Amino acid sequence: MAEKTLDVLIIGGGPGGYTAALYCARMGYDTLVAEKLSPGGQMVLAGFLDNYPGFPEGIDGFELGERMRKSAERFGAKTVFEEVTAVDLAATPKRVTTHRGEYLARAVIVATGAEPRELGLPEEKRLVGRGVAYCATCDGPRFKGKRVVVAGGGDSAVTDALTLSRICEHVTLVHRREALSAAQAYVDQLEQAGNVTFIGGAEVVAIRHDRRVTGVTIKDTRTGETRDLPCDGLFVAIGRRPASDLVLGQVATDPEGYILADETTRASLPGVFAVGDVRTKAARQVITAAADGAAAARSVAAYLRSLPKD
Amino acid sequence: MPIRTVSSENFERDVLQAEKPVLAEFWAPWCGYCRRLGPVIQALAEEAGEGLVVAQINVDENEELETRFEVMTIPTLILFREGKAGQPLVNPASRAEIDEWLSAQGIEIR
Numbered sequence: 001m002a003e004k005t006l007d008v009l010i011i012g013g014g015p016g017g018y019t020a021a022l023y024c025a026r027m028g029y030d031t032l033v034a035e036k037l038s039p040g041g042q043m044v045l046a047g048f049l050d051n052y053p054g055f056p057e058g059i060d061g062f063e064l065g066e067r068m069r070k071s072a073e074r075f076g077a078k079t080v081f082e083e084v085t086a087v088d089l090a091a092t093p094k095r096v097t098t099h100r101g102e103y104l105a106r107a108v109i110v111a112t113g114a115e116p117r118e119l120g121l122p123e124e125k126r127l128v129g130r131g132v133a134y135c136a137t138c139d140g141p142r143f144k145g146k147r148v149v150v151a152g153g154g155d156s157a158v159t160d161a162l163t164l165s166r167i168c169e170h171v172t173l174v175h176r177r178e179a180l181s182a183a184q185a186y187v188d189q190l191e192q193a194g195n196v197t198f199i200g201g202a203e204v205v206a207i208r209h210d211r212r213v214t215g216v217t218i219k220d221t222r223t224g225e226t227r228d229l230p231c232d233g234l235f236v237a238i239g240r241r242p243a244s245d246l247v248l249g250q251v252a253t254d255p256e257g258y259i260l261a262d263e264t265t266r267a268s269l270p271g272v273f274a275v276g277d278v279r280t281k282a283a284r285q286v287i288t289a290a291a292d293g294a295a296a297a298r299s300v301a302a303y304l305r306s307l308p309k310d
Numbered sequence: 311m312p313i314r315t316v317s318s319e320n321f322e323r324d325v326l327q328a329e330k331p332v333l334a335e336f337w338a339p340w341c342g343y344c345r346r347l348g349p350v351i352q353a354l355a356e357e358a359g360e361g362l363v364v365a366q367i368n369v370d371e372n373e374e375l376e377t378r379f380e381v382m383t384i385p386t387l388i389l390f391r392e393g394k395a396g397q398p399l400v401n402p403a404s405r406a407e408i409d410e411w412l413s414a415q416g417i418e419i420r
Contacts, residue, residue: 036404038346045342062345081353083406099406100420129383129400138342142383212382 005093006030008300009105011084011246013069014041015286016276017111019293020300021072027301032105033072034098036083040065041113042277043286047137052286064286089250089272106307107271107300110247110259111293114240114277114284119151123207124236131213131233136160140167143233149174149216151204152237158182158190160237165193172197172229174204174218207234242278254280265296271303313355314365318372325365325390331417332363332390336381338370343401344385350405357419389415 008024010017013035024031038044043061050058069079082098093104116134118124124132133139136150140163148168150161153175159182161173173180173190178200180187190196199218205226206217215230242257252260252268258281259274261267267274273296276289316324316334325332335351337344355364369376369384379388379395387408389396399411412419 036406037402038349040346044346047342062342081350081405083404085406099404099409135342141340 004104006032006103006105007304008032008107008109009034009094009096009103010109010111011087011096012036012041012111012113012243012276012278013039013079014065014111014113014276014289015043015068016113016289016293016296017041017109018065018068018072018077019290020109020111020273020275020296021077021293022068022075023294023297024300025072025075025077027297029300029304031072031077032103033069033077033079034082034084034096034103035079037081038062038065039069039079042115045135045138049286061286068290084246087246087250089247089269094271107273107303109265109273109275109293109296109300110244110251110267110278111275111289112243112246112278113289114242116236117239117241119204119236119238121204121207123209127207127209127213127234130211131209132207133233133235134237136163136235136237139233139235140164143168145169146232147230148172148233148235149204149229149231150235150237151175152239153177153180153182153200154237154239155182155186156239157237158186160235161196162186162189162193164235165190165196168195168233170195170197172199172231174199174202174216174229176203176221177201204234240277240284244278247272263292263295264299265292266299273299311355311358311360311363313351314363316365316367316372318374321367321372321375324363326393328363328390330361330363331415332365333358333412334365334367334388334390336367336369336376336379336384336386336388338368338384341384347385347402350408353405354408354419362417362419387411389417391415 007029008031010033013033046061048058086097088095096103147170149172164171202218204216205219208215219226244257261274265273275292275296277284387399
């Protein structure tokens with residue numbers, strides 16, 4: 001498969017990846033996006049976006065992902081639905097292995113995004129789809145009229161609890177700290193919901209189940225006392241982690257695993273760039289990911305011009 | 311081949327008695343994960359050629375099929391061969407997972 005060398009290979013087809021693809025392809029570079037599942041990345045599951053400019057009525061995340069793919073393909077960028085399994089970013093050209101083949105590229109843009117952080121309980125993975133969930137807008141409808149627990153205390157946990165309060169009979173929000181760290185406006189809505197109980201200073205330490213989730217065990221963070229909360233579902237909303245496992249050890253990352261790169265998106269190895277949620281940055285939004293894509297294309301162009309002609 | 315829509319009415323004929331293996335996706339229109347899987351299901355249908363039929367079963371309209379095959383969460387993929395259901399694949403996170411699952415059941419899509 002690796003008969004010719006691409007100018008740019010982009011790992012990940014979210015807003016950062018496809019904006020980079022649009023700019024690179026439009027500059028005439030031979031550009032390929034390797035996407036493991038669906039154009040759009042995390043925004044596919046986000047539902048309706050109200051904070052991406054240019055869409056006064058809002059836009060569906062899946063739809064926006066498809067539009068970004070088409071924008072890039074208009075200028076000749078290509079997509080393969082393949083999962084990247086290994087990379088050699090120090091090689092010349094760079095080598096990218098997927099589950100179906102191998103590619104060579106002069107420059108690589110890492111646009112792998114982030115994914116929900118897990119509680120790390122031994123039974124958690126097995127119970128995904130059997131009561132354990134990470135996306136209230138996606139999985140909430142399956143819990144109509146049921147009792148659920150939400151783990152977490154930030155904006156995403158509280159908005160998840162609000163979403164679920166409209167669907168479920170009862171919602172219990174369990175947070176390690178005494179107080180919620182979510183915006184006050186959300187907390188106020190939570191109090192008005194009427195069917196949400198907040199338990200602060202406690203953490204979920206076990207998931208009880210037969211074939212499906214039947215409850216959780218929570219532990220008081222001060223006294224260490226445990227007790228059982230019966231429920232039908234557990235929604236985990238304790239933040240996100242960068243999807244950088246693929247490149248760990250090859251480019252510099254911060255202690256949390258985000259790829260170290262400034263606004264030029266240049267990572268610590270020449271010809272490697274990081275865009276979107278996987279990069280060290282202050283605000284992780286669809287629009288900031290897209291902005292990274294545009295900046296990356298400029299850095300890629302400068303890098304490709306600096307290479308000796310072959 | 312285009313994706314085939316399967317319901318309780320044509321399930322017996324189009325899935326259980328089908329000559330070719332049938333990859334059935336249990337899904338529903340409101341399901342975000344199902345939408346996310348959409349482009350890959352489409353690609354599978356296009357790449358499968360003559361050896362495999364790709365089908366979709368809407369669980370909201372076909373609850374008895376959902377119950378019969380113990381579909382607890384969607385999307386769930388089940389490969390039917392000679393009238394028998396294989397091991398289900400629940401909410402795959404990548405095309406690679408689907409390819410691997412198909413390959414374990416003797417189907418290679420290249």
